[in-house]
Amino acid sequence: MSASSVPMGAGVIVEDDLHLSKVTFWRRLRRHKLAIMGIVVLTLMVLAAALAKQLAPFDPNAIDNVHWQGTPLPPCFQDAAQCGGHTLGTDEVGRDMLSRMLFGARVSLAVGLFAVIMELLIGSTLGAVAGYYGGWIDYALMRLTDVFLSIPLLPLLLVLTGIVAASSTKAALSFGVIVIIIGSLSWMPVARLVRASFLSLREREFAEAARAVGNNDGRIIFRHLLPNAIAPIVVQGTLDVANVILLESGLSYLGYGIQPPTASWGNMLANAQSNLSVAWWAAVFPGLCILVTALAINYIGDGLRDALDPNMG
Amino acid sequence: MLAISVILYGILYNMPGGPLAPYLQNPHITPADIARLKHNLGMDQPVPIQYLKWLGHVLIGDFGYSTSNSEPVLQALLERLPATLELMGASLSVSILIGVGAGIISAVYRYSVLDYVITTGAFFGQAMPVFWFALMMQLAFAVHGIPLPGGYQIQLPSAGIASSDTFDLGDRLVHLILPAAVLSLLGIATYSRFMRSSLLEVLGTDYMRTAAAKGLSFRAILFKHGLKNALIPVVTVIALSLPGLLAGAIFTETIFAWPGMGRLFINALYQSDLALLMGYLLLVAFLVVFSNLLADVLYAWLDPRVKYD
Numbered sequence: 076m077s078a079s080s081v082p083m084g085a086g087v088i089v090e091d092d093l094h095l096s097k098v099t100f101w102r103r104l105r106r107h108k109l110a111i112m113g114i115v116v117l118t119l120m121v122l123a124a125a126l127a128k129q130l131a132p133f134d135p136n137a138i139d140n141v142h143w144q145g146t147p148l149p150p151c152f153q154d155a156a157q158c159g160g161h162t163l164g165t166d167e168v169g170r171d172m173l174s175r176m177l178f179g180a181r182v183s184l185a186v187g188l189f190a191v192i193m194e195l196l197i198g199s200t201l202g203a204v205a206g207y208y209g210g211w212i213d214y215a216l217m218r219l220t221d222v223f224l225s226i227p228l229l230p231l232l233l234v235l236t237g238i239v240a241a242s243s244t245k246a247a248l249s250f251g252v253i254v255i256i257i258g259s260l261s262w263m264p265v266a267r268l269v270r271a272s273f274l275s276l277r278e279r280e281f282a283e284a285a286r287a288v289g290n291n292d293g294r295i296i297f298r299h300l301l302p303n304a305i306a307p308i309v310v311q312g313t314l315d316v317a318n319v320i321l322l323e324s325g326l327s328y329l330g331y332g333i334q335p336p337t338a339s340w341g342n343m344l345a346n347a348q349s350n351l352s353v354a355w356w357a358a359v360f361p362g363l364c365i366l367v368t369a370l371a372i373n374y375i376g377d378g379l380r381d382a383l384d385p386n387m388g
Numbered sequence: 389m390l391a392i393s394v395i396l397y398g399i400l401y402n403m404p405g406g407p408l409a410p411y412l413q414n415p416h417i418t419p420a421d422i423a424r425l426k427h428n429l430g431m432d433q434p435v436p437i438q439y440l441k442w443l444g445h446v447l448i449g450d451f452g453y454s455t456s457n458s459e460p461v462l463q464a465l466l467e468r469l470p471a472t473l474e475l476m477g478a479s480l481s482v483s484i485l486i487g488v489g490a491g492i493i494s495a496v497y498r499y500s501v502l503d504y505v506i507t508t509g510a511f512f513g514q515a516m517p518v519f520w521f522a523l524m525m526q527l528a529f530a531v532h533g534i535p536l537p538g539g540y541q542i543q544l545p546s547a548g549i550a551s552s553d554t555f556d557l558g559d560r561l562v563h564l565i566l567p568a569a570v571l572s573l574l575g576i577a578t579y580s581r582f583m584r585s586s587l588l589e590v591l592g593t594d595y596m597r598t599a600a601a602k603g604l605s606f607r608a609i610l611f612k613h614g615l616k617n618a619l620i621p622v623v624t625v626i627a628l629s630l631p632g633l634l635a636g637a638i639f640t641e642t643i644f645a646w647p648g649m650g651r652l653f654i655n656a657l658y659q660s661d662l663a664l665l666m667g668y669l670l671l672v673a674f675l676v677v678f679s680n681l682l683a684d685v686l687y688a689w690l691d692p693r694v695k696y697d
Binding site: 224225226227228229230231233234237241317321324325328329331341344347348351352355358359361362365366369370372373374377 | 511512514515516517518519520523524526527531631634635638639642643653654657660665668669672673676677680
């Protein structure tokens with residue numbers, strides 16, 4: 076089919092062909108057993124986070140003055156007499172581990188979700204503009220992407236959060252600031268993906284048709300082209316939720332992420348090293364949460380990739 | 389590179405406190421002294437001028453003076469470089485050996501139990517928080533020790549690069565085991581996944597079928613034709629993973645008290661040591677650009693089909 080021989084209405088049909096039918100998508104996804112398991116695990120995590128208030132046996136920031144005597148209380152399955160009702164024990168200042176982990180799930184999952192939404196917004200806009208217009212705009216935006224890609228992410232994040240922390244107090248490192256810093260520095264792969272899709276999409280007949288009937292550029296980009304570039308964006312976004320959760324936990328571990336007393340899985344581990352010989356539970360459980368969540372999300376991303384496009388690799 | 393330096397300078401220039409922050413707290417130093425210091429250090433000049441001056445110094449290898457370490461930045465970084473290189477070199481060799489090996493096994497025995505074990509392991513490796521893995525290793529091998537039959541126990545040192553100042557190869561190696569194992573995990577996971585998919589792709593190509601049709605044994609095909617072609621993209625991935633290795637080294641060095649650049653960076657961060665942070669970021673950014681270039685060159689060299697204009 077060449078663009079000139081196609082009647083104008085035909086463009087719509089071509090556009091529809093690009094959408095994967097929902098039935099095929101679900102059938103393929105269901106075959107991917109590990110992805111289904113990932114979805115189940117993640118759903119449980121999200122539920123636990125959402126119902127943290129109802130599920131948590133204790134106030135996550137409260138110190139157990141009755142039982143805690145200066146050393147972390149052990150989990151009940153290890154020492155039922157000593158645990159003082161704390162199923163998974165307490166941390167070094169006598170706060171209930173299970174409750175902190177439940178509330179920490181809120182923070183970790185929300186940082187992952189919002190940072191990725193931000194990254195997708197920035198990445199797809201820049202990538203779409205670069206790919207759609209081409210020429211010097213494309214060149215400039217892609218060089219910008221290259222520059223951002225060449226600054227290693229973790230050290231840069233640490234320096235930025237360090238600056239924010241030094242400019243007032245560490246308390247300034249609120250949830251929103253962390254999300255903005257991570258989100259605004261991880262859009263580059265998305266921009267590249269979207270640009271690559273747009274380079275070929277803008278030459279398609281339906282794009283031509285949309286232009287011919289007089290749509291403006293913004294409408295063509297967001298209404299006609301972007302929906303067709305959605306598959307790789309979804310996969311990248313899903314995998315990045317796991318990456319962001321890992322990043323946030325790392326930052327919080329080093330003291331430059333979510334600030335105590337607010338619990339996040341990362342900052343719960345911050346003091347775990349010095350208590351490693353007396354309180355193994357304080358080190359094991361929060362990390363296990365991070366690992367399981369990241370693993371579940373990676374499997375979902377893998378399943379989505381297979382379901383959306385088996386040829387994608 | 390130049391653009392990176394402008395951005396980094398822009399970010400760090402706005403770092404509050406700045407190099408004079410320690411003096412601002414001191415009651416014996418009057419505002420007039422501060423002004424004089426600022427003038428002497430050229431801090432009262434316009435930002436672009438300061439930037440150009442700084443750039444000029446960087447180009448001749450002068451990264452400024454570290455305020456927390458009281459030594460030139462370049463010297464401070466270079467002092468820590470051998471320790472970081474030792475750690476990164478060890479991890480890189482381990483990851484390449486195990487990662488590529490596991491990838492080959494995984495591809496050759498596709499859908500076998502071994503393949504499932506390896507791919508699952510790779511998924512775990514990629515989802516593992518580096519610092520938590522380090523803590524777990526310490527818990528297992530340093531705090532408790534792994535019991536062996538006969539009353540022996542595996543107990544590994546978990547901090548520092550050596551027990552004493554005199555050089556003892558065995559001692560150095562024992563200190564290297566845990567940090568290197570932790571740092572190589574992500575590499576093993578990444579390389580084995582890439583090696584697997586790359587080799588599977590090659591095994592499905594026509595020239596492999598041709599080789600098989602000529603009556604060559606599977607072993608000969610695999611090693612003479614298969615691996616040669618499958619390794620090309622993996623080499624690129626390895627070159628591109630070097631910056632990630634540096635980032636991992638920040639955690640590993642901090643947790644294992646390894647006297648390398650990563651720990652230096654974290655200490656500089658805790659003390660707002662601007663010049664040292666800047667030097668580290670530039671050095672690491674340089675490494676990224678360099679490894680991208682290396683990947684391109686290696687790619688063109690290994691694969692004659694690739695030509696650059």
